Amino acid sequence: MSHRIAVIPGDGIGKEVVPAGIEALEATAGRFGLRLEFTDFGFASADYWQRHQRMLPPDWEETLRSFDAIFFGAVGWPDVVPDHISLWGSLLQFRRTFDQFVNLRPCRLMPGVRSPLADREPGDIDFLVVRENTEGEYSSVGGRIFEGTDRETVLQETVMTRIGVDRVLRFAFEQAQSRPKRHLTSATKSNGIAISMPYWDERVAAMGEQFPRVRVDKFHIDALAAQFVLHPEWFDVVVASNLFGDILSDLGPACTGTLGIAPSANINPDRRHPSLFEPVHGSAPDIAGQGIANPVGQIWCGSMMLDHLGHPEAAAHLLGAVEDVLALGPKESPLTPDLHGTGTTAELGRAIAERVRER
Amino acid sequence: MSHRIAVIPGDGIGKEVVPAGIEALEATAGRFGLRLEFTDFGFASADYWQRHQRMLPPDWEETLRSFDAIFFGAVGWPDVVPDHISLWGSLLQFRRTFDQFVNLRPCRLMPGVRSPLADREPGDIDFLVVRENTEGEYSSVGGRIFEGTDRETVLQETVMTRIGVDRVLRFAFEQAQSRPKRHLTSATKSNGIAISMPYWDERVAAMGEQFPRVRVDKFHIDALAAQFVLHPEWFDVVVASNLFGDILSDLGPACTGTLGIAPSANINPDRRHPSLFEPVHGSAPDIAGQGIANPVGQIWCGSMMLDHLGHPEAAAHLLGAVEDVLALGPKESPLTPDLHGTGTTAELGRAIAERVRER
Ligand SMILES: CC(C)[C@H](C(=O)O)[C@@H](O)C(=O)O
Ligand SMILES: CC(C)[C@H](C(=O)O)[C@@H](O)C(=O)O
Numbered sequence: 252m253s254h255r256i257a258v259i260p261g262d263g264i265g266k267e268v269v270p271a272g273i274e275a276l277e278a279t280a281g282r283f284g285l286r287l288e289f290t291d292f293g294f295a296s297a298d299y300w301q302r303h304q305r306m307l308p309p310d311w312e313e314t315l316r317s318f319d320a321i322f323f324g325a326v327g328w329p330d331v332v333p334d335h336i337s338l339w340g341s342l343l344q345f346r347r348t349f350d351q352f353v354n355l356r357p358c359r360l361m362p363g364v365r366s367p368l369a370d371r372e373p374g375d376i377d378f379l380v381v382r383e384n385t386e387g388e389y390s391s392v393g394g395r396i397f398e399g400t401d402r403e404t405v406l407q408e409t410v411m412t413r414i415g416v417d418r419v420l421r422f423a424f425e426q427a428q429s430r431p432k433r434h435l436t437s438a439t440k441s442n443g444i445a446i447s448m449p450y451w452d453e454r455v456a457a458m459g460e461q462f463p464r465v466r467v468d469k470f471h472i473d474a475l476a477a478q479f480v481l482h483p484e485w486f487d488v489v490v491a492s493n494l495f496g497d498i499l500s501d502l503g504p505a506c507t508g509t510l511g512i513a514p515s516a517n518i519n520p521d522r523r524h525p526s527l528f529e530p531v532h533g534s535a536p537d538i539a540g541q542g543i544a545n546p547v548g549q550i551w552c553g554s555m556m557l558d559h560l561g562h563p564e565a566a567a568h569l570l571g572a573v574e575d576v577l578a579l580g581p582k583e584s585p586l587t588p589d590l591h592g593t594g595t596t597a598e599l600g601r602a603i604a605e606r607v608r609e610r
Numbered sequence: 611m612s613h614r615i616a617v618i619p620g621d622g623i624g625k626e627v628v629p630a631g632i633e634a635l636e637a638t639a640g641r642f643g644l645r646l647e648f649t650d651f652g653f654a655s656a657d658y659w660q661r662h663q664r665m666l667p668p669d670w671e672e673t674l675r676s677f678d679a680i681f682f683g684a685v686g687w688p689d690v691v692p693d694h695i696s697l698w699g700s701l702l703q704f705r706r707t708f709d710q711f712v713n714l715r716p717c718r719l720m721p722g723v724r725s726p727l728a729d730r731e732p733g734d735i736d737f738l739v740v741r742e743n744t745e746g747e748y749s750s751v752g753g754r755i756f757e758g759t760d761r762e763t764v765l766q767e768t769v770m771t772r773i774g775v776d777r778v779l780r781f782a783f784e785q786a787q788s789r790p791k792r793h794l795t796s797a798t799k800s801n802g803i804a805i806s807m808p809y810w811d812e813r814v815a816a817m818g819e820q821f822p823r824v825r826v827d828k829f830h831i832d833a834l835a836a837q838f839v840l841h842p843e844w845f846d847v848v849v850a851s852n853l854f855g856d857i858l859s860d861l862g863p864a865c866t867g868t869l870g871i872a873p874s875a876n877i878n879p880d881r882r883h884p885s886l887f888e889p890v891h892g893s894a895p896d897i898a899g900q901g902i903a904n905p906v907g908q909i910w911c912g913s914m915m916l917d918h919l920g921h922p923e924a925a926a927h928l929l930g931a932v933e934d935v936l937a938l939g940p941k942e943s944p945l946t947p948d949l950h951g952t953g954t955t956a957e958l959g960r961a962i963a964e965r966v967r968e969r
Contacts, residue, residue, distance in 0.1 A: 327801065334801035334830075335808055343802070367839050369728040393768075393805035403772035407806035409752075413762035442686065442693035443702070443856065446752035447766035449694055471693075473856045474892075477864035480726050480839060497802065497832045498857065505836035533833075 253286035254560050257318040257525070261296050261341075263534030264544035264596075265324020271546030271600025272322065275569060276553040278607040283565040285557075290318070295341035297328035306332075306340030312348055315525060320556050321345065323529035324549065328536065339391060342529070347385050349524035351517035352415065353422050354382035354496060355555070356531060358483075358503030358513065362578035364590060366508050368480065376507050378486040379430075381423040382496025384517055386415040387447075389493045409447050411492075416454045422520060423490035424462040430487060435462075437469040438491035438499060451492060475499065479506055504531055509589040511545025512577075514552040516559065526559055528552040545587040546600045547573055572606040612645035613919050616677040616884070620655050620700075622893030623903035623955075624683020630905030630959025631681065634928060635912040637966040642924040644916075649677070654700035656687035665691075665699030671707055674884060679915050680704065682888035683908065687895065698750060701888070706744050708883035710876035711774065712781050713741035713855060714914070715890065717842075717862030717872065721937035723949060725867050727839065735866050737845040738789075740782040741855025743876055745774040746806075748852045768806050770851075775813045781879060782849035783821040789846060794821075796828040797850035797858060810851060834858065838865055863890055868948040870904025871936075873911040875918065885918055887911040904946040905959045906932055931965040 260269040273289055280287045292314075293299055294307050306326075308314070315321060326341050327334050345351065360366055360376040368376075392408040427435040437455045441448035452469065459467045470478060472495050478485060479502050491499055504513030513531035530548030538544055550573055558566035576584045576599070585594025585602055594602075619628040632648055639646045651673075652658055653666050665685075667673070674680060685700050686693050704710065719725055719735040727735075751767040786794040796814045800807035811828065818826045829837060831854050837844060838861050850858055863872035872890035889907030897903055909932055917925035935943045935958070944953025944961055953961075 333808075335804050338801045339804060365728075367727055369724075369726055389802045389804075391804035395805075395809065401773060405770040405806050405809045407768040407770070407803060409766040409768065411764040411766070414760060440853065440856075442697045443748045443853070444766060445694050445698060445748075445750035446754075447764050449692075450754065450764045472853075473860035476835060476857050476861040477869055480861065480864040481868075494799065494802070494831075497799075498835050501832035502835040502839065502861070505839040509840075510836055 252562070253288065254319040255288050255290065255317070257315050257321045258289050258291045259295050259321060260291070260324040261326040261534065262328040263325055263536055263539035264532070265326065265534055267539070267542060267544045267596050268530065268546040268549035269322065269324040271596055272549035272553045274600050274604045275550045275572075275607060276557070278604040279553070279557065279565050279569045282568065282607060283562065285562060285565060289322070295326050297331040297337065300332045300337065306337055307344070315345070318525050319560060321525050321527040322553070322556060323527050325529065325532065325534040327534045330536070343389065345527055346517055349519055349527070350385065350521070351519045351524070351526055352383065352385045352419055353518045353520055354384040354500070355516040355518055356380040356382060356500035356503070356513065358500070358507055360507045361512060362574055363580045364508040364512065364577055366506060368483070368506055371483070376483040378483070378503065379426060379488050380496055380500040380503055381419065381426060381488060381490045382500060383415065383419040383491070383493045385493070386410050386412060387493035411447050411450060413454070416451060417458065420454055420458040420490060423488055424458055424465055427465045427488040428462055432487040433464055434466045434487035436475070436486055436489045437467065438472050438475050438489060438495040439469050440472045440495075442471060472498070476502055479503060500531060509545060510548070511587065511589045512547040512551065514548050514555055516552070516555040518559065528556040542595045542597065543588050544596050545589050546596050547577070550600070550603055568610065569607060572603050572610055575610065576603050576606050611921070612647065613678040614647050614649065614676070615915075616674050616680045617648050617650045618654050618680060619650070619683040620685040620893065621687040622684055622895055622898035623891070624685065624893055626898070626901060626903050626955050627889065627905040627908035628681065628683040630955055631908035631912045633959050633963045634909045634931075634966060635916070637963040638912070638916065638924050638928045641927065641966060642921065644921060644924060648681070654685050656690040656696065659691045659696065665696055666703070674704070677884050678919060680884050680886040681912070681915060682886050684888065684891065684893040686893045689895070702748065704886055705876055708878055708886070709744065709880070710878045710883070710885055711742065711744045711777055712877045712879055713743040713859070714875040714877055715739040715741060715859035715862070715872065717859070717866055719866045720871060721933055722939045722943075723867040723871065723936055725865060727842070727865055730842070735842040737842070737862065738785060738847050739855055739859040739862055740778065740785060740847060740849045741859060742774065742778040742850070742852045744852070745769050745771060746852035770806050770809060772813070775810060776817065779813055779817040779849060782847055783817055783824055786824045786847040787821055791846040792823055793825045793846035795834070795845055795848045796826065797831050797834050797848060797854040798828050799831045799854075801830060831857070835861055838862060859890060868904060869907070870946065870948045871906040871910065873907050873914055875911070875914040877918065887915040901954045901956065902947050903955050904948050905955050906936070909959065909962055927969065928966060931962050931969055934969065935962050935965050
């Protein structure tokens with residue numbers, strides 16, 4: 252089996268962790284007789300912006316469309332280009348143009364990783380955030396009026412559609428139904444956000460009727476954020492709007508020790524467009540350039556990508572190698588500083604790739 | 611000095627913790643020679659709704675306006691009336707009609723309270739969330755079109771005004787300037803929410819020029835939520851829009867052990883309208899009726915109310931009594947179950963009132 256993968260390292264630590272991700276993927280491909288053909292692209296980065304004053308070449312869509320998947324690092328470098336321009340000009344474009352309407356973000360406390368929460372063991376935290384990824388609160392609809400005066404008013408539209416809400420809910424219900432606990436939690440804020448969130452609640456209730464075996468509950472986002480800290484063991488699958496899913500899928504990984512290990516998959520479940528795999532952590536200007544970024548998020552993305560491409564065994568093997576290396580802890584594995592070790596990105600990546608070959 | 615206080619217990623545990631709050635306030639008033647005159651109101655509750663099919667009497671505004679402050683329990687009982695109706699029909703009305711544009715929410719790890727975060731001691735977590743409280747994402751502007759069809763689309767407006775944003779930012783900068791660390795963190799999401807949040811960032815930058823001695827940083831809300839868990843010690847004053855402030859001021863208290871102790875003050879800093887003091891926890895249907903709700907949030911609200919009414923020493927005395935009782939821990943104080951004790955609401959309230967008299 253052969254797959255063509257578009258590689259976009261992007262900015263900051265994206266450029267550092269992507270090579271580690273590729274190394275791990277190549278090791279896995281070797282073990283399972285897969286052919287992965289990687290093609291590197293320099294666009295969707297501040298470097299590209301500096302040269303071209305835009306984030307993407309005009310033909311980006313047809314270029315990327317010919318690939319089976321996109322392996323993405325991180326984009327955003329506010330010293331050079333404001334975030335809302337770099338993101339709307341690349342990542343958020345990809346999500347919409349390729350209709351990657353599900354953003355799947357597993358939150359799992361891994362062996363060997365210290366949680367910032369007291370007395371939590373691997374197994375205590377293991378849930379999946381299913382985030383709506385194309386509409387909702389992320390919108391550039393709206394504007395300013397009476398600018399520069401005391402009447403200055405800014406309107407920002409949240410847009411939800413029946414199609415957009417129902418398809419991500421269906422996906423989340425299906426995920427919940429396929430898991431042992433069959434438990435779905437919906438994130439809402441219908442007590443304060445008076446038009447869109449009551450609508451979200453209605454659609455959750457309607458979809459729930461089609462999945463009678465799934466236990467459904469809902470939390471307002473404020474209470475839900477609190478419960479992620481107080482009772483992360485309560486959750487199985489959590490479905491959320493674009494903004495709420497964004498918040499919960501940074502908070503969840505924080506509760507599991509470090510943003511450095513969290514992966515995400517921007518999926519077009521119809522498979523009419525390529526899906527995109529990116530770690531949750533972002534470009535991390537504060538540690539970029541030091542070679543100490545944790546590559547596990549990027550490598551775990553590689554595992555999710557293999558799964559999406561139809562290779563669940565290879566995916567599980569790669570994730571197992573990650574777990575093995577983490578479980579050894581900072582004394583025996585070259586874990587990065589966020590994992591209380593002194594290893595570099597390259598050393599940890601190498602250790603995982605080796606483990607892939609040995610296991 | 612005499613003050614007239616409107617008391618609105620509301621729903622659920624609101625009705626249980628408010629009497630404990632009054633007991634503590636009366637003890638404090640006794641110590642400091644203050645006269646507090648409490649008047650109870652049954653509206654803004656599900657009981658009232660069942661009798662009248664509305665949350666408030668027609669003359670609520672002039673009734674409440676004649677008081678110096680409002681001591682509020684909690685509102686919301688979804689079995690009887692949907693949250694968006696009960697909240698928009700009471701609490702959110704109060705905030706807007708009385709222009710309580712600042713919602714002040716201290717997050718502090720108290721002595722004797724176990725944090726869910728590993729290895730955190732009192733003193734490690736002590737910050738203030740300043741939340742915009744009248745506009746932003748909490749809006750009932752918008753609507754549905756093409757209902758019931760595949761084109762069904764829901765629009766929800768976020769509304770920010772220069773006046774509304776600037777006044778809460780000014781308040782937050784002033785708070786930061788008056789504290790030893792002089793550090794203000796702004797919560798944003800300008801990389802995804804493309805109209806309103808870049809505007810927020812601009813106003814923060816503009817206001818910052820008037821406060822050169824305040825160190826300002828900003829975090830996107832997703833990263834900020836993560837840092838509350840990973841590095842709560844980084845924060846001093848955090849300023850946020852209505853929704854982001856709501857989320858952060860539940861998450862912050864969760865990191866300090868329990869939502870049960872967190873207070874909030876809905877303040878009209880101009881003092882042209884009464885301010886309202888309510889605990890963060892809400893009506894908590896899951897534990898209502900058992901008499902085990904933690905009254906500390908409500909009592910701490912009483913302390914904030916005394917401060918607002920011009921009695922900082924009485925306020926500090928009351929908060930000190932709370933700290934003394936908490937510091938003794940669940941063996942020696944009748945702490946409630948959320949604090950790992952077996953005390954009741956009434957017992958813990960009584961212990962704090964006694965401590966007020968003794969200290
Ligand atoms: C009940 C709800 C509308 C309210 C809010 O979101 O403002 C509450 O969560 C709060 O924080 O006071
Ligand atoms: C960079 C930003 C626009 C993005 C988002 O909010 O979607 C990121 O936080 C993510 O979660 O992928």
